[in-house]
Amino acid sequence: MTKPFQGISVPLSNNTLVKRRYSVTQDVVSYRRCARQYGAFNVHKYAPAQQTQAYFGTVLHQVLDRCHGHFHGIIDPSTKGLLPDNGQILSEEDISDYFGEAKSARQTGKTDPFPPSDIVRYFIQVENGLNSKGILAIRSELRVQAVKILQYFNALEGPTLYPRVRDTEHRLQADRTNHILHGVVDLLVDAPNKVLDPAECEMWDYKGSRRFDLNSTDWETYEFQMRVYAYLYQHKHGVLPRKAVLYFLNELDGPNCPSKRPVNALKEVSIEPNEIQVAMDEFTKTVKQIEQSRLSDKWEAAASGSISEQDCKNCDLRWDCKTPNSGQGVKPIYP
Ligand code: SF4
Structure with a gap:
């Protein structure tokens, strides 16, 4: 009797490498803040109770x-x-x-x-x-x-800033052999003399917080983020931006509109090539850690002291986590 598939040979397909896309803030910064929270809400896609x-x-x-x-x-x-x-x-x-x-x-x-x-x-x-x-x-x-x-x-800020804005939500990305790295810069701002030259542009990022409330880990995270953006900017435009600037919007809060910019509202982040290199090495290391966590499906909670109490207060996993409250955990409300 003739077998139906006799004589048919199907070649094995070549393994193609599917590159995962990593966002600077949604993936790398989130994982570095707390791998457990990242695993639950970004990888397993549990819906947070409140956002x-x-x-x-x-x-x-x-x-x-x-x-x-x-x-x-x-x-x-x-x-x-x-x-x-x-x-x-x-x-x-x-x-x-x-x-x-x-x-x-x-x-x-x-x-x-x-x-x-x-x-x-x-x-x-x-x-x-x-x-x-x-x-x-x-x-x-x-x-x-x-x-x-x-x-x-x-x-x-409107009268002087808006005319200088060259682009908003400026998208940047780079192919990094095993993965694709991408990020979105809030504003690209021309130099005050309005020369249309990427080397004269400033990258601005808005933060919905006060500069005073930041701890040292928050600072490191913001510097890391801006240096990775600077790398991506250079990858796209061939030159580094003139400046990387953080704008802390909550510094404007008060009973009246400030008549001049509060001193703590604007902070420039240094983007020297050696600092960018350190940030990129950290980025690559974190991507490897994320890949390992995915393989083992193990997502460690942030160590106590390395994450702000406020971040833990807003996290749905706090009831089952030892980190908040200086490592004491949160007392259940019931019974
Ligand atoms: S409570 Fe804090 S440490 Fe624990 S999972 Fe949530 S964010 Fe992470």
Whole structure:
């Protein structure tokens, strides 16, 4: 009897290397902060109960992106060259009143009242998008604080910064043999004399925090992030940027809009070639550690003292982790 597949030979396919993509912040910085949290939420994709930690920073970034789009006429060509709200600032009471009216309108099935300013309108658009992904503000004061900071930034920095912005959400990536490394820089800013030259450009990254609240590990992480971005920038443009700058938006917070930039708002990160090399070596080492964790499916919690208590406070795994509370763990609420 003839066998059906007799005489047929199927060649083995060549093993192709599938390169994994590693994001500077979502993968490498997250894993370095806490491998256990990274494994649970980034690799196994468990859904966090609340994403309040992500809320504040994301809302500030996305509204500022719209402010840049407004000035450059990307959203509506008629706003080209104009500051959102012409740099005018609503009081905290006006912002709270609007949020209150919008809430009652929703509860009674009416249409939301029209936002009282460009920034509040952009804020509501961004917030609706975040809410649909389960990213919420836990306290209503946080919403008012975010709008206040955005207005202050717009009034204080907008007139000189917006005209210098050459690109926002500037995407960078590099093929690193076994993996692809990528990152997104918040702003590329031209030198004040407006020479269109990549060597004259500054990379800016917004941080939704106060500079004063950072511990030494946070600093190292931010420096590491900016140096990896500098490597990627050089890979794309052939030269290093002129500067790498961090802007701490919460330094603007207060009862009134600052009349000049607070001294702690801006911090330049040194990007000497030897420092970039150290950051890249660390990056490669961390990618290898992530690959090993994936193979063994072992994800170690951060050691006590190497992560801020605030980060642990916002983590759903804290009830089953010895690290928070200076290594004492968290006391269960029940029974
Ligand atoms: S509680 Fe802290 S150390 Fe423990 S898994 Fe969460 S972030 Fe990591």
